[in-house]
Amino acid sequence: MLRCEHLSRAYRRGGGEAGEVEALRDVSLHIREGEYVAVVGPSGSGKSTLMNILGCLDRPDSGVYCLHGRDVSRLEGSELARVRGEEIGFVFQGFQLLPRLTAEENVALPLLLQGVPARERLDRARALLTQVGLGHRLRHCPAELSGGQQQRVAVARALVRSPAVLLADEPTGNLDAEATGEVLSLLERLHDRGRTIVLITHDEAVARCAERRICISGGRVQP
Secondary structure, eight states, X not given: OEEEEEEEXXXXXXXXXXXXXXXXXXXXXXXXXXXXXXXXXXXXXXXXXXXXXXXXXXXXXXXXXXXTTEEOTTOOHHHHHHHHHHHEEEEOTTOOOXXXXXXXXXXXXXXXXXXXXXXXXXXXXXHHHHHTTXXXXXXXXXXXXXXXXXXXXXXXXXXXXXXXXXXXXXXXXXXXXXXXXXXXXXXXXXXXXXXXEEEEESOHHHHTTSSEEEEEEXXXXXX
16 A cells, blocks of 8 residues: 655754754665554654655655555645545544634544535544544533544544544644553554544554554665
8 A cells, every 4th residue: 555665854953053954864674564563763863854765755755655556656736635534544642622622623624625515524534533432522622632532632633534544643642551552452442443544653662563563764665
């Protein structure tokens, strides 16, 4: 499903320093449909840059990134945004929920932006919230939910457009041990149902929950 061949990405140094920082160096990897893969590495290893490319938030300087057999590494503007919106579901460390909206309204929001009728988008949001164990919290706002519940709302929102892949960036980074277990159990259940999941983490214990690990250090995939 996802294929990267010889990806490289460099950024200019900040603060007036000359030169560039090589964030990725000749990275190649394949992720099959239905796999649950953890990309693991310490801070500064290049995993966030890789995530941005996999999520179509950034483009490589060189190399090829194919999603479902299509080279998306050179797409720009609205075309890249369309692929990102239709093919990839994002779960972030900080939840990114709108505080004044209820759980069902937060989950339905991406469908509102697509022009889906109100009844259909709320039906789909409620079904997904029930699937992640929050059918009894539909009309609760984020402040009325625990951290683990907020992250489960975020997972439901990421799934509402039926993306090809779920990209989870440090999804347990702000959670306590109990909530971490809830979210990891949810990801495992989604994988058991055939969902393709890419989990970005620095935590080896979290990475062990995936069926395969890709280790990255110094901008390179390690053997």
